[in-house]
Amino acid sequence: xxxxxxxxxxxxxxxxxxxxxxxxxxxxxxxxxxxxxxxxxxxxxxxxxxxxxxxxxxxxxxxxxxxxxxxxxxxxxxxxxxxxxxxxxxxxxxxxxxxxxxxxxxxxxxxxxxxxxxxxxxxxxxxxxxxxxxxxxxxxxxxxxxxxxxxxxxxxxxxxxx
Numbered sequence: 357x358x359x360x361x362x363x364x365x366x367x368x369x370x371x372x373x374x375x376x377x378x379x380x381x382x383x384x385x386x387x388x389x390x391x392x393x394x395x396x397x398x399x400x401x402x403x404x405x406x407x408x409x410x411x412x413x414x415x416x417x418x419x420x421x422x423x424x425x426x427x428x429x430x431x432x433x434x435x436x437x438x439x440x441x442x443x444x445x446x447x448x449x450x451x452x453x454x455x456x457x458x459x460x461x462x463x464x465x466x467x468x469x470x471x472x473x474x475x476x477x478x479x480x481x482x483x484x485x486x487x488x489x490x491x492x493x494x495x496x497x498x499x500x501x502x503x504x505x506x507x508x509x510x511x512x513x514x515x516x517x518x
Contacts, residue, residue, distance in 0.1 A: 359439040359470065362389040362428055366398040367504045368409050369486055371478030375443040378472060380416045387435060388413070392425035399487050404507060411503035429464035438466040445479050 361379055365372060365388070379386045388409055392402050400408070402423050410421045424431040432438060440460060442453055457469035474481075481499055490496050490508045497505045 357383050357439065358385045358387070358435075358437045359383040359441045360387045360389050360428075360432055360435065360437050361441040362391060362424075362431075364391050364393045364396055364398060364483070365405050365409055366396065366400055366483050367405065367486060367500060367508060368412055369478070369481050369483055369500055369504075370498075371443065371445070371474045371481040372483075373412060373501055374475050374478055375441065375472050376413055376419060377416065379441045380419050382470075383418070383439070383441075385418045385420065386416075386441065387437065388419060388421045389428070389431060390421060390423045391428075392423065399511065400507065408501075408504045408507045412501035427463070429460055429467060432464060432467065438464070438468060440467065440469045442469055442471050443474050444471045445474060445482075 359379060359382075361376060363372065376386065376388060390402065390405050390409065398405070406421050406423050413419045413421065428440070432440070440457070444450055444453060453471065460467045460469065486496050486499050486508075490512055493512070496508060500508065
């Protein structure tokens with residue numbers, strides 16, 4: 357059984373990594389599908405996000421990282437995968453994720469969505485919080501994998517010109 361874990365991952369957090377590692381144990385293969393999503397105006401380019409995720413999951417041999425910029429269900433059909441893996445942090449995530457799951461199933465009848473709760477130490481963690489803390493000079497090393505922390509440091513270190 358194979359699955360896709362889609363997201364913008366701008367940047368990948370330890371919460372995302374927790375879901376990826378657990379998903380890698382549940383499925384024969386897991387594709388981390390990195391959405392281009394220009395609408396969100398990401399901090400990192402698509403290529404940067406793909407590279408930092410690849411570095412962060414190098415220890416997981418059944419995980420592939422692939423960018424995509426089409427409808428998720430069309431990407432799933434291309435990859436011959438019908439399971440979406442999603443993380444649910446808090447109750448407020450559920451309503452949005454339920455809508456997505458139902459819409460994806462409407463668009464692709466074979467589509468199933470599997471929800472995982474993250475480790476409780478990551479319940480509060482989000483990419484937007486990490487970006488905000490980093491943009492204000494805060495240390496985010498405890499919130500992201502080491503390869504991601506290096507990218508964040510370079511991004512903000514270079515912007516400050518120091």
